[in-house]
Amino acid sequence: MLDDRKLAVLRAIVEDYVSTNEPVGSKALAERHNLKVSPATVRNDMAALEEEGYITQPHTSAGRVPTDKGYRLFVDRLSQVKPLSSAERRAIETFLAGAVDLDDVVTRTVRLLAQLTRQVAVVQYPTLTRSTVRHVELVPLNDRRVMLVLITNTGRVEQRVVELPEAVEDARVAHLRAVLNACLDGCGLTSVPDLVADLPERLAPEDRPAAVTILSVLLETLVERHDEKIVFAGAANLAGADFSVGLRDVLEALEEQVVLMRLLGETSTDTPSALTVRIGSENPYLRGTSVVATGYGSGDNQLARLGVLGPTRMDYPVTMGAVRAVARYVSQILAAS
């Protein structure tokens, strides 16, 4: 049904439309890409492609524009991820290398990705799931209040103020801290609930109320912050682009963690570093936009996702190349720290 030439025509249409933002006609197509056939022949092929739903025409007498299905075929079979220039690679490396802590790594990454792709970049903070407890700190603020600080081996720090049910002396707080650390140090975060389950019973009765309160906050922290936090950058790049959905909707989605989470999607468990591309209406949460995302993290320790969001009419090969490259570099940085 679709011979090689028809595919070549589709590819040419996508490329031209992406670069010019104007419906592409048979004549211009036959000229610019040396297809060695006449415009009339191209027209026939276009008619066939339209019949199959890969392209469409905005009005009766205009050129053709790819449909979501057309972009899909283009991404799957007609294009290959474009690697970055060596200058870009170096820029990435030096830019990311200057990061001082996890926050900084994430901030730099999201900005870098936005600048590189000229789209909106979205980065999820590395999940706690696979990380392990490095240290638990309890700092007395006053006799009814302590600050709980949880430090993980990925460099992440979570803090919470805990209101105690009764006054507790500093010495007993220190004792609790020692017990907690003895119990949890080096353990995976996912196993924390099991490990602390019977902890109160092993304590002196007078320590139990405080311990229970603190532990419940600790568990809450683990659950609530669990792969919740997502940041974005490059909203300014939305100014030029036109989405079929309103600009307002896109901006609203960007500020909703939950929506962003869904946009980035799930990491496929078997091939975590594979690029996910969702095109236009394939994307159930924000039609009219495309998302290119991938998992990142060190080694077999898949931690989180990052990607970019842009209009359906985007340069997929370049965007995919940038996303893949950034994901690799940031994984590398994380592994080293």
Next chain:
Amino acid sequence: MLDDRKLAVLRAIVEDYVSTNEPVGSKALAERHNLKVSPATVRNDMAALEEEGYITQPHTSAGRVPTDKGYRLFVDRLSQVKPLSSAERRAIETFLAGAVDLDDVVTRTVRLLAQLTRQVAVVQYPTLTRSTVRHVELVPLNDRRVMLVLITNTGRVEQRVVELPEAVEDARVAHLRAVLNACLDGCGLTSVPDLVADLPERLAPEDRPAAVTILSVLLETLVERHDEKIVFAGAANLAGADFSVGLRDVLEALEEQVVLMRLLGETSTDTPSALTVRIGSENPYLRGTSVVATGYGSGDNQLARLGVLGPTRMDYPVTMGAVRAVARYVSQILAAS
């Protein structure tokens, strides 16, 4: 030069223009606000106001629109800050009360303010300047690397990974930690540099290289993070509004910490809780936008600034009321924690 009626006309023009977004003519004006004078009289007043530069007309035959100078007069002399409804107050209180830590307070505040004003809200993190050291923690990551965690009485936590010049045993790290805490606990952050200046000399020679490295990172953290971090929310509210400056420029400014910092402006030292209003061209960094901001923080402890950014054509009384109310509530929350 400007009698009471002319001022009333100016006020009416501002109010009408803000609510309708259309140049307001003499006839509609005389009708809607019962000025008890004829349109012709109003026209004369308008001519005078235009002469003085308070209003202008987009085209020869259109109504009048306030100039920046007109808005300025309106804000300074013709309007009064509109208090929030009691329902809004309750909403603020309950929304802010649920915050679990400083991060959460700031995030909730900025979202609340955006929603309340339907503008872009901007909140600066409370400065470290006036806070005191609650605890310093050193966590060995491996023998050449420790994590430095600084906890302040405002609930803020700063962390940094420190690369040591030589391998250091855990016991010596613990010793350093004890020394640091003994030296710094409860001290104001601004006095930290003085307090640690001669610290290395008081240590055993073999501890000095590590101590120097750690201290330099500590000082760096204090300087760099010093009132740097600013967050915003409500970018979606930009979608409808029209600025004389491009939407792109506004979005770019929002992602530039430095620009945001300047937009929020300085807190006047004598009356820190005063509302700052910068209108249109008064604002040197982003013409065509207005900023309503104020300082916030507990008691005499002025900590940081918050505010909103919107088009020059905004409802100043309402916006100012919301900014003032939110600043008060968040100050209250911070004082209590």
Next chain:
DNA sequence: ACTTGGCACTCGGGAACACAGAGTGCTAGA
């Protein structure tokens, strides 16, 4: 001295219209 009604003037924006140009589909011929 201010206010008011009347009046001529200006200009923006919408409707109606024509037109050129790009692009298409179809058909007949190579």
Next chain:
DNA sequence: TCTAGCACTCTGTGTTCCCGAGTGCCAAGT
């Protein structure tokens, strides 16, 4: 199966025209 030619259909643009809102000014009224 490809190509050339041709008639057709649109959109976008430029032009013209006209309506109406709004103004400024002047002369009369209070």
